[in-house]
Amino acid sequence: MPKLYAYMFRGQWLADCPKCRNASQVDLSRKKIICISCHRGIIATAYAMQLSRTANGSERQLMRPVADLEIREKAAQQARAMDEEYEIIFPAGAVNIEQVLSKVRDPRGRCWFPDREEIRALHPRASAYGQSIRDLVEEVSNYGLG
């Protein structure tokens, strides 16, 4: 399974699709992704009639959006067959990075990028790559709380 490296941008862990460059939100409990921009079927929605009770106690049928599991599974299988399901690689100190950056009041300052060539190529304006927790703590204490 191909790997993608997570980076933090404005307080959110993201990973870039190598095919279309769409940034997908990822988190520490979700270590595999399929790009929704490349494989729209993985968020397919259907509508189902459901009985709903109104404020005055009467019942009526309402159309409600529900996950279309059949289309989602088909899209996921297709993505796997194309080798486009990705394993997300988080830095070893991801939880510490989150903790340090949570102290930065302005969310725009909550950024961390791994020192990876593919990240440097896609995010050339990042101020630093591969900062250690110590570097991050120092930066946050010097500048980051504004």
Ligand SMILES: [Zn+2]
């Ligand atoms: Zn994509």
